[in-house]
Amino acid sequence: MQDKQATERPEADTTMQLEGIHHVTCITGDAPGNVDFYTRILGLRLVKKTVNQDDPTVYHLFYADEQGSAGADITFFEYPGARGGRAGAGMVHSVAFRVASEDALDFWEERLTGEGIAVRREPGRLRLEDPEGLGLELAVSRVPDEPLVALHPEIPTDVALRGFDGVRAFSADPERSRRLLEEVLGFTPGGGADWEVRGAARGGLYGYDPPPAAAGVPGAGTVHHVAWASxxxxxxxxxxxxxxxxxxxxxxxxRFWFRSVYFREPSGVLFELATLGPGFAIDEDPEHLGESLILPPAFEHLRSQIEPVLTPLQDPRAAWAR
Known part of the structure; x- marks a missing residue:
C-alpha cells in the first residue's frame, strides 16, 4: 500500500530546499563510554544533555560543533545495558564526517590507533567503528559549506571534524525510494543509488548499499533515524x-530546540525533517552547553522522578582545566 501511495506526485515546488543533514540519532547502551568516545577521542562537544521526549526515563545526548549547529549533531538515546544491534535492510549503517585533508586523515589514523581503535584507510577516507559497532567514516571534503568545528585541547582545528558528510543505508531495492527522494524531497541524483541534499547554505550525501543477508536488529551501535534540515x-x-x-x-x-516531522521512506529508513532553530542556546548559556541536565519546559515538573533513574555523567570538559 505504501509503495503505491508513494508513487503519487505532489505538485512540484522547486523553491523549497532541505539544508542537508540536521542530525543523526543513534542508540547506546553505555552513556559514560559514549561520552568519552565522542568528546574525548573524536573531539565533539556535548551540547545538550537531556532526555528522550518519547521516553523521558532515558538520556538523549547531543554532540556537535562548538555552537551546537545542525549539520554536525550526532545524538544518542541511552538504554543502559542494551544489547548490541546490527544494521540491516531499511537501516542507516554508516555516518560520515568531513575532514579537510589527507593530512587530517594522517592525524586521525595515528590518534585512533593510539586509542586501540581499528581503522581502515582508503584514498580520501578513514573507516572505523565506535565502541558499540556503529560504522563511522572520516571523509576528505572540499565543499564550500562552513566548517562546523568543536574546540579540543588535543585536536588542532585544521584537522578537527567539520560536520556531516553524509549517511549510507541498506536497501534491497533503492528504486522504490527514488521518486520520493528526487521528486518529493528534492534530492539530486549523483549516479546509481547516491544522492546529494543541498540547500542555500549546506549540503550532505545519502546513498544505499545492498543489505547483508541477516535481518537488521535495532540496538546499541545502530542508527535510529536521520534528520534533514528545514x-x-x-x-x-x-x-x-x-x-x-x-x-x-x-x-x-x-521538540523545544527544533520542530520535527517523522516518516518512513519506501526503503524503510526512518526520516525526520527538523527545523533550523530555535537552537540549543535558547535555554542555556552558549559557554556552558551540555554541562547540566536540561529538560524541556513540558518535562521540568518530572525532574525529581527523572534524575534518579539516569546514569550519572560528568561534564566532559571539566577535566580540561586540570
Missing part, C-alpha cells in the same frame, strides 16, 4: 508535501 518557514509545507505523496508523516512535533 527552515522554520517551510517546515509545515514540507509536512504537507510528504503527506501528499502518501507517506503518512506525523504532525509537526515541537
Amino acid at each position: 527552515t522554520m518557514d517551510e517546515h509545515e509545507a514540507w509536512q504537507r508535501r510528504v503527506a501528499g505523496a502518501g507517506l503518512r508523516p506525523t504532525p509537526v512535533i515541537d
Whole structure:
C-alpha cells in the first residue's frame, strides 16, 4: 500500500530546499563510554544533555560543533545495558564526517590507533567503528559549506571534524525510494543509488548499499533515524508535501530546540525533517552547553522522578582545566 501511495506526485515546488543533514540519532547502551568516545577521542562537544521526549526515563545526548549547529549533531538515546544491534535492510549503517585533508586523515589514523581503535584507510577516507559497532567514516571534503568545528585541547582545528558528510543505508531495492527522494524531497541524483541534499547554505550525501543477508536488529551501535534540515518557514509545507505523496508523516512535533516531522521512506529508513532553530542556546548559556541536565519546559515538573533513574555523567570538559 505504501509503495503505491508513494508513487503519487505532489505538485512540484522547486523553491523549497532541505539544508542537508540536521542530525543523526543513534542508540547506546553505555552513556559514560559514549561520552568519552565522542568528546574525548573524536573531539565533539556535548551540547545538550537531556532526555528522550518519547521516553523521558532515558538520556538523549547531543554532540556537535562548538555552537551546537545542525549539520554536525550526532545524538544518542541511552538504554543502559542494551544489547548490541546490527544494521540491516531499511537501516542507516554508516555516518560520515568531513575532514579537510589527507593530512587530517594522517592525524586521525595515528590518534585512533593510539586509542586501540581499528581503522581502515582508503584514498580520501578513514573507516572505523565506535565502541558499540556503529560504522563511522572520516571523509576528505572540499565543499564550500562552513566548517562546523568543536574546540579540543588535543585536536588542532585544521584537522578537527567539520560536520556531516553524509549517511549510507541498506536497501534491497533503492528504486522504490527514488521518486520520493528526487521528486518529493528534492534530492539530486549523483549516479546509481547516491544522492546529494543541498540547500542555500549546506549540503550532505545519502546513498544505499545492498543489505547483508541477516535481518537488521535495532540496538546499541545502530542508527535510529536521520534528520534533514528545514527552515522554520517551510517546515509545515514540507509536512504537507510528504503527506501528499502518501507517506503518512506525523504532525509537526515541537521538540523545544527544533520542530520535527517523522516518516518512513519506501526503503524503510526512518526520516525526520527538523527545523533550523530555535537552537540549543535558547535555554542555556552558549559557554556552558551540555554541562547540566536540561529538560524541556513540558518535562521540568518530572525532574525529581527523572534524575534518579539516569546514569550519572560528568561534564566532559571539566577535566580540561586540570
